[in-house]
Amino acid sequence: MSKTFNENFKNKLEIDISGNTELADIAKATWAPLAAGIQTITPSASETADTTPYYDGEGFSSIDVTGKTISFAVAGHRLSGDPAQDYIASKYIAVGETLHTLARWTDPSGKQVQFAATLQAIVPFGGAANAKQTFSFTLAANGKPKTVDAETDTNSGTTTPGQ
Numbered sequence: 001m002s003k004t005f006n007e008n009f010k011n012k013l014e015i016d017i018s019g020n021t022e023l024a025d026i027a028k029a030t031w032a033p034l035a036a037g038i039q040t041i042t043p044s045a046s047e048t049a050d051t052t053p054y055y056d057g058e059g060f061s062s063i064d065v066t067g068k069t070i071s072f073a074v075a076g077h078r079l080s081g082d083p084a085q086d087y088i089a090s091k092y093i094a095v096g097e098t099l100h101t102l103a104r105w106t107d108p109s110g111k112q113v114q115f116a117a118t119l120q121a122i123v124p125f126g127g128a129a130n131a132k133q134t135f136s137f138t139l140a141a142n143g144k145p146k147t148v149d150a151e152t153d154t155n156s157g158t159t160t161p162g163q
Contacts, residue, residue: 006108008041009035010107010108011041011105011106011107011108012033012035012105012106013033013034013041013072013074013103013104013105013139014031014032014033014034014084014103014104014105014106015031015032015034015084015087015088015101015102015103015117015119015139016029016030016031016032016101016102016103017030017031017032017083017084017087017101018030019101020101020102021097021100021101021102021116022102022116023102023114023115023116023146025102026102026104026114026146029102031104032082032083032084032087033084034074034084034085034139035084036079036082036085037076037077037078037079037082037085037135038074038075038076038135039075039076039077040073040074040075040076041072041073041074042072042073043070043071043072043105044070044071044072044073045068045069045070046068046069046071047065047067047068047069048065048066048067048068049063049064049065049066050063050064050066051063051064069140069141070113070115070140070141070145071120071138071139071140071141072103072105072138072139073136073138074136074137074138074139075134075135075136076134076135076136077132077133077134077135078124078125078132078133078134078135079135085135088119088122088124088137089122089124089125089135091119091122092122092124099118099119099120100116100117100118100119100142101116101117101118101119102114102115102116102117103115103116103117103139103141109150110150110151111147111148111149111150112147112148112150113145113146113147113148114145114146114147114148115141115142115143115144115145115146116141116142116143117139117140117141117142118139118140118142119137119138119139120137120138120139120140121136121137121138122136122137123135123136123137
């Protein structure tokens, strides 16, 4: 049996560049992909865990994950004129609510994770004088994300995120 490994580029990460911040406004979003100039996207799930030991565990603990913070570390080269990068770079000196946006990640199967997010640790340029400018930031989810299963078009056999 042959195994197929998905390439990372088949994951699609997008941000809303029109200023929406609530999941209820997801249909109003102007989506811009984080793709051009981007070399790496690393997802992370920082977990809060309860490791309370009980007597019936004879001194050993069990772990219950009681909370989670989802984030994506994004890095690459600064591409001026790219809508997503320009939007993020414009927020470099911003604080507070102006760093909030909407985001969505679509996995290779077409399933989407939609979430309100904060742009953090924005690096709009940097590096050696004779090198391409670097670009990086962290996209951190605010609250519980919404999962949207992929829908299969029975006529064409293609899979798209559900609406």
